[in-house]
Amino acid sequence: MDGTNLERLFKRMEERKALSAAQKAELQSIVSAPFAVPAGKDLIVEGTSPSKSTLLLEGYACRYTILDDGRRQITAIQVPGDFVDLHSLPLELMDHTVATLTDCWFCTAEHRDLKEIVRKDADLALSLWRLTLLDGAMHREWIVAFAMNAIEHVAHLFCELYVRLYVVGLTDGASFEFPITQNVLAETVGLSAVHVNRTLQDLRANRLIAFDGLRVTILDWKGLREVGKFDPKHLHLGKNRDVAALLA
Amino acid sequence: MDGTNLERLFKRMEERKALSAAQKAELQSIVSAPFAVPAGKDLIVEGTSPSKSTLLLEGYACRYTILDDGRRQITAIQVPGDFVDLHSLPLELMDHTVATLTDCWFCTAEHRDLKEIVRKDADLALSLWRLTLLDGAMHREWIVAFAMNAIEHVAHLFCELYVRLYVVGLTDGASFEFPITQNVLAETVGLSAVHVNRTLQDLRANRLIAFDGLRVTILDWKGLREVGKFDPKHLHLGKNRDVAALLA
DNA sequence: CGCCTAATTGAGGTGATTCAACTTACGTGG
């Protein structure tokens, strides 16, 4: 068990079906050593064609596109265990940029090695394919969230983050680290920073969450889910017993 | 060339790299005969696990989710040549519903046959995988479009439809059939039907498009792209010469 | 202490919503 720790990736891949020891070893054998990237750096830039895919091990990253008026729209928040650009394997060209939101650790896997896996092990290929489709499912859910009002949208975002972090073991009871500014939240939900601020105050006043810019604590999970109309079906968590309990 | 016509699917799959005659024959051999579905029917329902994937041959379909307040949010519009649920191959469970917007023709491919292809032909596997990622790329683009105002958003939608239909040969000069109500457009862009109506009037007044509920004619392609901030990078059209000309 | 960034507050403006009415087009039956 030396080298880069892929446990969080494995947890994600095993939501549907367990990986064999050989499959884990196979993945373990192709990933690079971990490396750090400071907060606020563009990691993979729109218009480039990566020759490897990058796995987030620690920290928060995001995908974004810059709008004409200079605003940045974040289209996904990535948490540890997420491949941030696995889709570049079949798609080749990046149509958006991936950046770090906090100090992060990553590792990489060469596309030629990943393609070799796809060739040799159809089950592993389907499992990797599945990971990229989960991104798509989350995108769809975000589109739906954009049709909600501000409070619902922000509540929905916190619900999603909580469950995703829970799956990879990064929640501590009802709370999780989230050192993200209100500005970044605004870029995520497509609202002004001022309105995000007022929305957070609403959520606090309704005793749904506490958030000090560093850590989110969920005070009323049932209430938050109700406000955010959150149904984790799009996360395709399968029959994970722990998560079932979380959602009961 | 008997049986179901897969030309539009092939056009989509060949954006990056040509398929061999054998690969086309392989795909041709696993698809069902075409069948018709009338407008307004739910074709693949949220919560089910399809044992086959469905290809749209003619007409318009959509993916949607119903919100708490009863509104329907459309998360994708599907055009001929699109697999509407190829993602259910690795993902198994449908997290949203697919419905027809107009009278449609479809055909299907059994998952066991598709998996056999994935097993035997890694290139074809990557090509199918790629198709599902294009959906994801479009979802991301839609998220960005939701951060725009009404006119920009609607203009963006028409731009995207125009290019996608052009790729599969369904444009006639600067126009294309689009027998879609303003109500459905409202469900697509997340606006009220009233405001979609006023937005369309704006687009007409600015001589950007003509739209009578049955057919869209683009009067000012350059202007429309400008208003909609449309950049087709997310469609990953590769070096298709015709499309390059369209976008010049 | 002074500086910087993030968070917060207030006031005024605007884009989009809701609701209700009216029109237009089209199909169906008397």
Place this chain on the structure above:
DNA sequence: CCACGTAAGTTGAATCACCTCAATTAGGCG
């Protein structure tokens, strides 16, 4: 051939959610 019903499109008026701009407060940190 007209009377009617229905669905889609259009319009006006009042309201609301969110935005912009500007000022203020709070919290690290050299």
